[in-house]
Amino acid sequence: MIINNYIFIGLLLLAAIAFALAPILVARLIAPRKRSRTKSEPYECGVLTLGETWVRFRIQYYIFALMFVVFDVETLFLFPWAAGYASLGLFALVEMVVFLGFLLLGLVYAWAKGVLRWV
Amino acid sequence: MPTVGPSTLDFRDFFFVAPEMLLAVWGLVVLLLDLWLARRLDPAARRLWVGRVALAGTGLAFAVALAVGLVPLMARAYPEDAGSWLSKSTLDYLFDTDPSLFSGTLAGDLQVGAFDLLYIVLLGLIVGLSRAWSFTEEWGEFLALLFWATVGMMLLSAAEELITLFVALETMTICLYLATALEKTRRRSAEAGLKYFIYGSVSSALFLFGLSYVYGLTGTTHLSAIRRLLVEAQQSGLTANAAGATAVLLILAGFGFKIAAVPFHQWAPDAYEGAPAPAAAWIATGSKIASLIAFMKVFANALEPWASPDSNVLRPGWIGIVAVVAAVTMTYGNLAALRQRNFKRMLAYSSIAHGGYLLVGVIAVGLAADVSRAAGAVLFYLVVYAFANLGAFAAAAWLARDKESDQIDDLNGLGRKQPLLAICITLLMLSLIGIPPLGGFFGKLYVFMEALDERTASRGSISLVWLVGLALLNSVVSAFYYVRVLRAMFLREPAGKPMAAADRLIALPILLSTAVVVGAGLTPDLLMGVMQAAAAPMLTTPIVVHKLTAPTPVGPPAPKKPTPAFQYSADQMKKMGQMATGGAGPPGGGGPAPKAKAGTKSATPKSKAQAPASKKAENRP
Amino acid sequence: MTAFAVPTSWIFWAQEQAVELDRGLAVRWGLWLVVGFLAVFPGIVAYMVLLERKAAARFQDRIGPNRVGPLGLLQPIADALKLLTKEDLVPRGADALVHLAAPVLVIVSAFLMLAVIPFAVGMAPVDLPSGVLYLIAASSLSPLGVFLAGWSSRNKYSLLGAMRAVAQLVSYEIPQVLSVIPIVLWGGGLSLVAIFDKQADYGWFIASPPGLLAFLILLVASIAELNRAPFDIPEAESEIVAGFHTEYSGMRFSLFFLAEYLSVFAVGCLATALFLGGGMPIPFARFPLNLLDGSLARLVVVDLILLAVFAAKVFSFVLLMIWIRATLLRLRVDRLMNFAWKYLTPLAIVNILVAGIWYECVIRPGALTLGRWLGGTLVTGPMVAGLVWLAFWVNRREWAGEAAGPGRPSLEGARPDWETPGQTGASPQRAH
Amino acid sequence: MARILFLVIAGVGLTSALSTVLSRNLVRAAVSLAGFFFTVACLFILLEAEFLAALQVLIYVGAVSILLMFGIMLTRGVQGTDLVSGPSAARLPGIVVGLVVFAVLGYAIFEEKGLRTQYSWGALDERTAIARGSKEPGSPLRSAVNNMGKVVGVELMTRYVIAFELAGLLLTAALVGAVAVAHREEDETRSTGSGVPPEKPEPTADKPNP
Known part of the structure; x- marks a missing residue:
């Protein structure tokens, strides 16, 4: 049954977490620990951070993230289509041409609008 | 390899969605053309050309929609002639009285055809209105979003299945959110877009959650199948069905938002005021029509068995909830509109109030003995309301163009400067109040008469008298704020610079709306006849899509469309010409029909197409 | 209120029979987990690091590590010990929990990717019906980890590096995902095992024009996904110190390092399984699968062959990556984003449709024949070539403008990655 | 076994959902939300819908949470404040409304009566695995x-x-x-609408220059 496989995945997940945490724990045990104020300061060329660290970023990042989500959602449709294509006919290809055509033209629009240019 | 139930796709079905496809593609054309022109032309010329192309698109879509509507009619009217230039399979397809498309996810009946045409006409007027003045830089985007919103509306009013319905609803509203926010020079526009978006997405989530409950309860998303299952389950009303009640509440929240019914109305005034007038007009008209049609389909068709248990409206059942919502909505809308000085805001509140009246109509549909008549009344109301509102928003656009404001006071003295248009606006306002003999009066009359109908009352035995009384009282209240517009136009002296003469783009919507409103008032029977014919298939078609044997996301294949085995007699041809499609078959599994409701339903369209209905029933397993 | 009294057992509900564990399965899993995931794969990764150092040294006319053990073979162990004994530092002001969780998330992502790879017949840890999708989903976790690493450090360089890294990662994730879809299309399902079987019948999927293009897109996108040169802007030492992991040191840093190499390995396995016919040594032959007759001995032999070939292919893939890293220069950040959105994504999208045509030409008609293959190549080959040409032609201005010298908007209009607030003195400008 | 799994997943999900709501740090809240998305994927797996689970991880954990993060990095209004959301006056009503909604949904699910061929939701104990159906x-x-x-x-x-x-x-x-x-428009240096005078950022001044 399917769920069996996912029990393995779950175990693997736990194993990966353990695999990542174990060395850190070991390092805690065997590594030297000498705390000092200077040492724990953020590494910005030896000068303390000026102003706020968590600055506000430009909207460009957000537009890219948004386009990423749009195209990621598009794959949500592409995967089932590709998986089921064998039992469908050529019409499925045509439907996908229409679907992708719209999205591609959306991309072309964004391109022509200049938002794809990273400055 | 596991075999997958071979769902089939009938490519001829795409013929009936040609207008939608055309509009979708045309939106892209406009968008890309605008981009291309932006580098070559100055803004004014670009706006002109983009607008022209968009108008051409709506014209083309109108022609296509007309053709889509007429070809089957012509073929049925002249089968011999049609046979000479259409293939046998096409002919069979056109003669097929089953109006469902794409395995029953869409309806292809008269209601869809008529409203497709209506949407396209309204869209054309709104596109023209957008050209009237320059309120945004993003012309192509704005027009494309209007086009795509229209696609959403057309498919929303055609949807016979919850997934399609939801996607169409989202397409419509998302395009409208964005169009609302596109007037980027004004902060109000962005604010309006954001408010609209946040309220809208929350209510969409609730709506989808409600739909998932319905799916979980019934195992299907097809409206007619849901109805059949609920009838078979013999649970009339929501008594002892808490899950159903929750579903109803959640779905109601979704629709309530779209039509701005009261607990979900907060977005409307801000959105109407902040949005550019054409976008607001499209929210107020197209989106409202489509949402109400979908509302009626979901509630009065799919969830009809849950309408009310028996005698009492306020017993568990969605009618009771809707009745309360309707009462609160119209009262609140009218009272709040009284205080408004801003024209668009006033229109927003008045549209909330009209949503309340329309909900009374929906209740009447839920209770009515003659569903098509009751639904026809609601559709009639919707059409008249839409045109009256469109004219009002054209006036708002005029204000925005010349005065860059939306205050009612800015209309001062219009009656002297522009008497013709001022009289037209007056007529529209009177129609919105419901003064005879304008269309608005008959809209209200029909809706309220349906609510008070004797047979309805005998079925429900409670009367909706209190609701109708409240509605009438509200109509009186509404007169005060509509009259304020008239007073400004005719009794006040103009202040500041007067408004320039309206150009064709603004005058045309006003004149056409007035013509429709007056025409509907003078010959209400004509429009009412069309609307009743349209409403008949909308709520009564039993589209048997899949037999439910098990709760499964994958239904067994849809039964093939029954190829009509009968001869096309002249008589039947006439009937089919009226597109009286199918009629209600006997409710699936038999058993004692609950509370005789299904019985009355199935007997409803008895005047029409009895023969095809029985033929189809034979063909069905 | 009977409502809450009725289903007292409700919260304990689950589908009882859905889980079936037997001893054989448990042993298999145990072996995979302990031997495979906790020993062999990390070991491979450790030696990949050594390989990279050695190879890079050769490219630069050096010798590379050769002190610890014969040929420097014990170097990874020494490195691991060194890292273990480094102090575990969390900068002041950092969000300690998130700071710890970020590398774990990245590692988990890399580990999970390996769970569905069919190394040989019956040698996939698990065969999921939605294997490909699972793989993509697992790999999509790492951008989140990268962002959290940068954000939690409370260091401007870290945050800047993280934002850039995530922007790059998500941009290249799209072509990476899209380039896999032709494989799903041809494989007729999402299971990697089914895809392997299909490649036995229809030849390696790379052996077709759309397959080749998809493979190249996958290769480029994967390099970018792994933050490796020439796409290593996110950790560009000379520009933003070390990007998102500036504040990571010792074992925590090595987790990122490990995850990167583990991902390189995983992507190598992925490309091998999806495009290069898994462990099949010959493109269009069923060998060695035709040796199978159900006996265990045969199976072992076949699996050994498959494993060896698989390992060789992954090795070549990794070598290719090292080669690319040693050869190519770092891309400028605008070029980098351009390349994802203006070249790879449109190409990958259209390539999916070409892949559909290939399916109609070659796979749907029936068994593979030379004629069909040639026909398909003749039909789709020009399409693919035309597409690639078109992609570069459309973008020609970029190159032409570059050649024209100054006046390019590229750096003239360059703006910082953040909004300048304008009203406060808290500008992120540094007094340096 | 599966019951224990369900309890564990539900517990983790509940914890992360709560910490999404209660965390005052926006990024942490978003991380918790991503964790919650992940537990939803786990529940999908328990329901034998692994395809949905993979999509859930791909779209929600992989994409939407990134969008959220970028949104947080973008929309913070004023610099100088920490990335936190303040306690809201609507907290108490919010809690009440949330509990009411929870109670209604819970009541609805428990009280659901199966229609004919459907299993009742409250009787899922008797239900067999779907794949065995x-x-x-x-x-x-x-x-x-x-x-x-x-x-x-x-x-x-x-x-x-x-x-x-x-x-x-x-x-x-x-x-x-x-x-x-x-x-x-890149060329336009008009203000973002917040009343800030348009200010052309100097090309290089803001680059951190190590």
Whole structure:
């Protein structure tokens, strides 16, 4: 049954977490620990951070993230289509041409609008 | 390899969605053309050309929609002639009285055809209105979003299945959110877009959650199948069905938002005021029509068995909830509109109030003995309301163009400067109040008469008298704020610079709306006849899509469309010409029909197409 | 209120029979987990690091590590010990929990990717019906980890590096995902095992024009996904110190390092399984699968062959990556984003449709024949070539403008990655 | 076994949902939300819908949470404040409303009565695993569960083709609209509308210069 496989995945997940945490724990045990104020300061060329660290970023990042989500959602449709294509006919290809055509033209629009240019 | 139930796709079905496809593609054309022109032309010329192309698109879509509507009619009217230039399979397809498309996810009946045409006409007027003045830089985007919103509306009013319905609803509203926010020079526009978006997405989530409950309860998303299952389950009303009640509440929240019914109305005034007038007009008209049609389909068709248990409206059942919502909505809308000085805001509140009246109509549909008549009344109301509102928003656009404001006071003295248009606006306002003999009066009359109908009352035995009384009282209240517009136009002296003469783009919507409103008032029977014919298939078609044997996301294949085995007699041809499609078959599994409701339903369209209905029933397993 | 009294057992509900564990399965899993995931794969990764150092040294006319053990073979162990004994530092002001969780998330992502790879017949840890999708989903976790690493450090360089890294990662994730879809299309399902079987019948999927293009897109996108040169802007030492992991040191840093190499390995396995016919040594032959007759001995032999070939292919893939890293220069950040959105994504999208045509030409008609293959190549080959040409032609201005010298908007209009607030003195400008 | 799994997953999900709501640090709240998305994926797996689970991880954990993070990094109004959300006056009503909604939904689910062929939701104890629902290997149910991607694809291409194409249109509209709303002409240095005087940022001054 399917769920069996996912029990393995779950175990693997736990194993990966353990695999990542174990060395850190070991390092805690065997590594030297000498705390000092200077040492724990953020590494910005030896000068303390000026102003706020968590600055506000430009909207460009957000537009890219948004386009990423749009195209990621598009794959949500592409995967089932590709998986089921064998039992469908050529019409499925045509439907996908229409679907992708719209999205591609959306991309072309964004391109022509200049938002794809990273400055 | 596991075999997958071979769902089939009938490519001829795409013929009936040609207008939608055309509009979708045309939106892209406009968008890309605008981009291309932006580098070559100055803004004014670009706006002109983009607008022209968009108008051409709506014209083309109108022609296509007309053709889509007429070809089957012509073929049925002249089968011999049609046979000479259409293939046998096409002919069979056109003669097929089953109006469902794409395995029953869409309806292809008269209601869809008529409203497709209506949407396209309204869209054309709104596109023209957008050209009237320059309120945004993003012309192509704005027009494309209007086009795509229209696609959403057309498919929303055609949807016979919850997934399609939801996607169409989202397409419509998302395009409208964005169009609302596109007037980027004004902060109000962005604010309006954001408010609209946040309220809208929350209510969409609730709506989808409600739909998932319905799916979980019934195992299907097809409206007619849901109805059949609920009838078979013999649970009339929501008594002892808490899950159903929750579903109803959640779905109601979704629709309530779209039509701005009261607990979900907060977005409307801000959105109407902040949005550019054409976008607001499209929210107020197209989106409202489509949402109400979908509302009626979901509630009065799919969830009809849950309408009310028996005698009492306020017993568990969605009618009771809707009745309360309707009462609160119209009262609140009218009272709040009284205080408004801003024209668009006033229109927003008045549209909330009209949503309340329309909900009374929906209740009447839920209770009515003659569903098509009751639904026809609601559709009639919707059409008249839409045109009256469109004219009002054209006036708002005029204000925005010349005065860059939306205050009612800015209309001062219009009656002297522009008497013709001022009289037209007056007529529209009177129609919105419901003064005879304008269309608005008959809209209200029909809706309220349906609510008070004797047979309805005998079925429900409670009367909706209190609701109708409240509605009438509200109509009186509404007169005060509509009259304020008239007073400004005719009794006040103009202040500041007067408004320039309206150009064709603004005058045309006003004149056409007035013509429709007056025409509907003078010959209400004509429009009412069309609307009743349209409403008949909308709520009564039993589209048997899949037999439910098990709760499964994958239904067994849809039964093939029954190829009509009968001869096309002249008589039947006439009937089919009226597109009286199918009629209600006997409710699936038999058993004692609950509370005789299904019985009355199935007997409803008895005047029409009895023969095809029985033929189809034979063909069905 | 009977409502809450009725289903007292409700919260304990689950589908009882859905889980079936037997001893054989448990042993298999145990072996995979302990031997495979906790020993062999990390070991491979450790030696990949050594390989990279050695190879890079050769490219630069050096010798590379050769002190610890014969040929420097014990170097990874020494490195691991060194890292273990480094102090575990969390900068002041950092969000300690998130700071710890970020590398774990990245590692988990890399580990999970390996769970569905069919190394040989019956040698996939698990065969999921939605294997490909699972793989993509697992790999999509790492951008989140990268962002959290940068954000939690409370260091401007870290945050800047993280934002850039995530922007790059998500941009290249799209072509990476899209380039896999032709494989799903041809494989007729999402299971990697089914895809392997299909490649036995229809030849390696790379052996077709759309397959080749998809493979190249996958290769480029994967390099970018792994933050490796020439796409290593996110950790560009000379520009933003070390990007998102500036504040990571010792074992925590090595987790990122490990995850990167583990991902390189995983992507190598992925490309091998999806495009290069898994462990099949010959493109269009069923060998060695035709040796199978159900006996265990045969199976072992076949699996050994498959494993060896698989390992060789992954090795070549990794070598290719090292080669690319040693050869190519770092891309400028605008070029980098351009390349994802203006070249790879449109190409990958259209390539999916070409892949559909290939399916109609070659796979749907029936068994593979030379004629069909040639026909398909003749039909789709020009399409693919035309597409690639078109992609570069459309973008020609970029190159032409570059050649024209100054006046390019590229750096003239360059703006910082953040909004300048304008009203406060808290500008992120540094007094340096 | 599966019950324990369910309890564990539900517990983790509840914890992360609570910490999403209660965390005052926005990024942490978003991380918790991503964790919650992940537990939803786990629940999908328990329901034998692994295809949905993979999509859930891909779309929500992989994409939407990134969008959230970028949104947080973008929209913070004033610099100098920490990335936190303050305690709201609406907290108490919010809690009350949340509990009421929870109670209503819980009541609805417990009280649900199955319609004819359906299992009642409250009686899921007696329900067998979906994949076992039908023994014969070729049954639609079984293939739907074991090969959901494929079945979804076929349905999308036939029955739901309009919804599918409309979804494409919807995505395009969202993309176009978002670009149009968010895009500012690069040449224009007009203010963002917040009353800040337009200020041309110097090209290099803000670059951290190590």
